[in-house]
Amino acid sequence: MTPQVRPAVPEDAVELVRLRGLMFEAMSGRPDPGGWQPVAEQVLRERLDGPDELRTMAAFVVDDPDRPGRLAACAVGTLERRLPAPGHPDGLFGFVFNISTDPAHRRRGHGRACTEALVAWFDARRVTRIDLHATESGEALYRALGFHEHSVPLSRERLLYS
Template identity: 30%
Template sequence: MEIRFADKNDIDMLMSIRLEMLRIVNGKSADYRFDDELVDNSRRYFLEGDQMTVLAIDNGKAVACASISYIEIMPTFSHPTGKRAHIMNVYTNTGHRRQGIARQMMNMLISDARARGVTEICLDATEQGRPLYEAMGFKESDEYMVMAFDKE
């Protein structure tokens, strides 16, 4: 199993695992066809957006993914860089769950965010993912789960 940051050459694998995840999360059949706008914009975002995606690849096929989108807002006292991030699309297909893949992908994304000077990461948690995020230090908030870094 290879777990690594994706690059532009991985676009077909990125799209495949993202659409698999969207089908599962939204209760769609394996042959469900997504709207072209969603597919085209997802592809564009992977290629051009301010993001990083980690892929877990087993025998040449993506079996898990996790993405982080970077945003910059006006700096505040508690977030002097103004750099924040949102983690999304953390997904491991059924046959590869409970092996620590999601934790490893999350650690890679968190390390990348810290290296970029991000002062806060948020994410939307499913009930299934919540125990992992809590164990990693994310805290519940009114809207989403958050991990804030102390100033160093």
């Protein structure tokens, strides 16, 4: 059975942040709550609101069929306009930064369905490159959806903990 995917709405912010926390926990092996959560909720509420054609963030979700108001999975990404270049005539790039499935719903295709919906959202906007950072457990899924290695960028990171 194909999971029912829908676009996220501002009211999903709390659950999207919960799933984001589960993603961080899966990556580090420990929960990492903190000041980032209320800020993330506010950002999601603001950026998932308004007409779809004006949004620079999208999220697609699968509802938990057994728990109304809870999400089983999500995929969240942003749209960025850069200067156009050869092969990138509109200068539109995507970044996927949050794909997470609640442990009780894993291995059922929910993450794949949400990611496919997000990729289709990018495609409808003529995005020419979508980047993401893959965990080892997610790499096979992303490769199956057409993702591959790209040039290794330099990064500057300055972590702030609240």
